Amino acid sequence: MLDNIGHIAGTIWHYLEQNNEATVTKITREIGETERSVLMGIGWLAREGKLDFNQRKQGTYITLKTHQSDPAVG
Secondary structure, eight states: OHHHHHHHHHHHHHHHHHHSEEOHHHHHHHHTOOHHHHHHHHHHHHHTTOEEEEEETTEEEEEEOTTOOOTTTO
């Protein structure tokens, strides 16, 4: 299970690297995982201090913190 969450976290990281920001709904739709899995992956990345959360009228947008390296590398 942890390997799968780590894999999904990496997928989310790469998605945000390419797309700059997104909501949970958009990430879930775009990467083709369940919302539950995406939330666990976001939690993984947030715990590692790799994400910023920006509250807007339309919802919460997630971005990578600046100067982050690929989680698969280090």
